[in-house]
Amino acid sequence: MRGKIRANMYIFDQTFPEYNAKKFILDFFKDPNVLNTLKMFTKAGEWQLLGQPAHDVRIEQLNTNILSLEFFDRLFNNKIIREQGHIKKCIEEYKDEFIISDELRKVLIMDEFDSYDIFSDNDRKEFIFHLFKHFCLGGQVCQYEDDVQPYLDVTKSVYKEVISVQKDAESQTIQVVSPVFKIEALNENGKKFYPSRTAYEQDFAYIIIDPIKRHVIILSNFYEGPSFFE
Known part of the structure; x- marks a missing residue:
């Protein structure tokens, strides 16, 4: 990006x-x-x-409605992200224009994934969810992070910068x-x-x-x- x-x-x-x-x-x-x-x-x-x-x-x-990154704690609670922040890997597969090689991206875009519904439809309408999803999916040539923290950090930074409270x-x-x-x-x-x-x-x-x-x-x-x- x-x-x-x-x-x-x-x-x-x-x-x-x-x-x-x-x-x-x-x-x-x-x-x-x-x-x-x-x-x-x-x-x-x-x-x-x-x-x-x-x-x-x-x-x-x-x-x-969201004012805290606690919104994303469910990723840890459901073992999508390991305790140390490492993103759980999976067998590589394709979804639309994306290569999916971890469970985080499965949660974000694969509605057939068992853990997809840890974010409800209303959760997925949150602007902060949209930002996080975009940063996780990345650009045309993207070296995915192994740890979730960089995605959380940039999401928080951009969200705070563009919204007013x-x-x-x-x-x-x-x-x-x-x-x-x-x-x-x-x-x-x-x-x-x-x-x-x-x-x-x-x-x-x-x-x-x-x-x-x-x-x-x-x-x-x-x-x-x-x-x-x-």
């Missing part, structure tokens, strides 16, 4: 209407400042400006105030063109909106496809 993952920040000057998030995001992808600064990675291996405005967007709002005045608990959406921008023919024209799991774009500070972060990655298919 090195060199292919990007984060861009933009400022907006209006109130964010969460009830009409799709219009806000569509307007974002029509804004001249965005079109002239937001980039996507081409198959030719170059970054180019978005250029064209979106005619429509697909959005999926994710959950942001505040203390609730009544409960005095910390809450995430940034809505997060997984997004795809569509052209006039209804075809996806951003974050890319392909449908790989690791082609992704998320928009994280801070309604208080009024800034938007776009976190995106371009995946060129599995190297073993070339």
Whole structure:
């Protein structure tokens, strides 16, 4: 993912209407400042400006309820990760565009795996789960870690960097105030063109909106496809 993952920040000057998030995001992808600064990675291996405005967007709002890496303790409790943090290996097999050689990746993407359901459907809608999954699956040429800690560390670092929190005045608990959406921008023919024209799991774009500070972060990655298919 090195060199292919990007984060861009933009400022907006209006109130964010969460009830009409799709219009806000569509307007974002029509804004001249965005079109002239937001980039996507081409198959030719170059970054180019978005250029064209979106005619429509697909959005999926994710959950942001998690504030601790204890969310991932179930990986240890179910022996997917050994006590010292080592990832349990398995016989190599293929799932879509991925080579699966350990039980961590089985839990993440193989719904037929016995331990898949240690994360519920709602758990899998958490933004932090999406980040962890992306970092574990990696890029086109990926040397997988034998230990889970690097994946947890980078997940925590990015999550803390892009979301905003505040203390609730009544409960005095910390809450995430940034809505997060997984997004795809569509052209006039209804075809996806951003974050890319392909449908790989690791082609992704998320928009994280801070309604208080009024800034938007776009976190995106371009995946060129599995190297073993070339």
